[in-house]
Amino acid sequence: MLYDISMAIHPGMSVYKNKAEKKPELTVRQDFSQSSTYESSLHLDLHTGTHIDAPLHMLQGGARIESIPLARLLTPCKVFDLTQAKDKITAADLQGIGITPGDFVLLKTRNSWAEEFDPEFVYLDQSGAAFLAAQKISGVGIDALGIERAQPEHETHKLLFQAEVIILEGLRLKDVPEGRYMLFALPLKLQGVEAAPVRAVLMPSNSGRHLESQGVSHSSQKNTPRMPPRTTNITLRRKKARIEAATPPATAEVVLLVEERIPGTIRALRAPKGMNCKKRLKKGGKFTFPSRTMGSIRGI
Numbered sequence: 699m700l701y702d703i704s705m706a707i708h709p710g711m712s713v714y715k716n717k718a719e720k721k722p723e724l725t726v727r728q729d730f731s732q733s734s735t736y737e738s739s740l741h742l743d744l745h746t747g748t749h750i751d752a753p754l755h756m757l758q759g760g761a762r763i764e765s766i767p768l769a770r771l772l773t774p775c776k777v778f779d780l781t782q783a784k785d786k787i788t789a790a791d792l793q794g795i796g797i798t799p800g801d802f803v804l805l806k807t808r809n810s811w812a813e814e815f816d817p818e819f820v821y822l823d824q825s826g827a828a829f830l831a832a833q834k835i836s837g838v839g840i841d842a843l844g845i846e847r848a849q850p851e852h853e854t855h856k857l858l859f860q861a862e863v864i865i866l867e868g869l870r871l872k873d874v875p876e877g878r879y880m881l882f883a884l885p886l887k888l889q890g891v892e893a894a895p896v897r898a899v900l901m902p903s904n905s906g907r908h909l910e911s912q913g914v915s916h917s918s919q920k921n922t923p924r925m926p927p928r929t930t931n932i933t934l935r936r937k938k939a940r941i942e943a944a945t946p947p948a949t950a951e952v953v954l955l956v957e958e959r960i961p962g963t964i965r966a967l968r969a970p971k972g973m974n975c976k977k978r979l980k981k982g983g984k985f986t987f988p989s990r991t992m993g994s995i996r997g998i
């Protein structure tokens with residue numbers, strides 16, 4: 699099962715502050731009246747619809763969109779129901795709800811029910827951003843076209859970017875219950891810019907009895923500044939173990955840390971030569987696999 703949490707892109711869509719220049723322009727370049735093919739072009743503001751912001755959006759000399767490792771956008775995530783927040787999300791709203799280091803956090807608010815642009819949309823305030831930065835989360839997504847509003851110094855964006863937190867904006871979370879998911883939020887492979895459109899999808903993380911982890915290779919990014927490696931935690935069913943995928947570089951290893959005894963085995967299903975392992979999962983066990991290992995946990 700998948701939840702498509704992206705905005706549809708069309709000329710009538712809701713855009714930030716209803717600005718005309720933020721509306722997408724779709725033009726039919728040719729159709730069957732003059733040609734044997736149908737072709738269109740798109741003119742799109744990079745902050746229209748569901749998109750990722752890169753640090754350059756708010757920080758002079760900040761990292762560009764291509765610096766964000768793809769593996770950080772194919773990640774377990776937690777959706778939190780904050781629909782009670784009337785005006786903004788503060789640190790107090792986020793404390794004690796289960797946010798831990800490395801999390802990718804999606805904030806579901808009343809914004810997800812608004813079909814038109816609401817100038818009073820719920821946003822993440824400075825205290826909330828400072829809290830998330832201090833928690834060392836990997837990313838934050840919100841169901842608003844901006845993660846902040848009416849903050850002259852753009853404190854929310856800046857606090858998050860300075861803490862290397864990825865910002866995902868323009869989500870649609872109305873149909874998504876609070877819980878744990880796999881997030882797929884791959885940006886268009888644009889280069890040199892401060893943002894990119896994303897098709898964002900969630901898959902419930904407990905829908906199967908196994909969990910797969912796959913390394914993602916990072917190529918052709920030699921000349922661009924990149925964000926430092928970040929550890930991603932993947933929590934297994936019943937919170938008994940986690941896989942940490944260090945990214946990038948592609949040579950990083952996938953480490954399985956067993957936090958409790960699990961009456962099962964781990965199997966590296968697709969691993970480089972010599973890694974065809976099948977190991978007992980003992981408490982305190984730590985198993986290291988190359989980053990491209992694809993495996994599953996059985997018997998849980």
Ligand SMILES: [Zn+2]
Nearest residue numbers: 745751867893
């Ligand atoms: Zn943006």
